[in-house]
């Protein structure tokens with residue numbers, strides 16, 4: 001069992017945080033953005049970036065080559081649907097995608113929208129971690145958190161039409 005402190009300060013004990021989130025035992029702050037038979041989308045609100053989405057496998061796996069054929073097909077369709085929602089609902093022009101297989105969570109991809117304030121951290125992969133840390137440390141104020149929560153609701157509403 002692991003002790004985990006969530007973004008909103010809740011302290012929980014779980015065997016696997018991802019399993020608990022996809023089964024609904026633990027509600028991420030802001031709730032579920034979208035889910036299919038195989039995948040679950042939510043936001044880690046510890047990083048108040050409007051439109052950031054984490055798409056995770058429901059199965060307890062970590063690598064892309066562990067996905068079944070059905071999951072692979074569903075993955076790209078789900079990723080596409082969320083990306084389309086980010087553009088149509090939130091006007092997001094570019095998204096950075098990041099995933100690592102040596103994760104302590106399930107197979108998951110970070111979909112990080114690109115905003116003008118991020119340019120000072122450079123472009124491409126080297127900017128991803130500094131951008132996330134900057135958001136967590138310096139943009140964690142009411143205004144940004146509210147925008148982030150509103151975006152979660154807008155994405156959920158849009159994506160709800162497809163499931």
Ligand SMILES: [Zn+2]
Nearest residue numbers: 016018019060
């Ligand atoms: Zn798990």
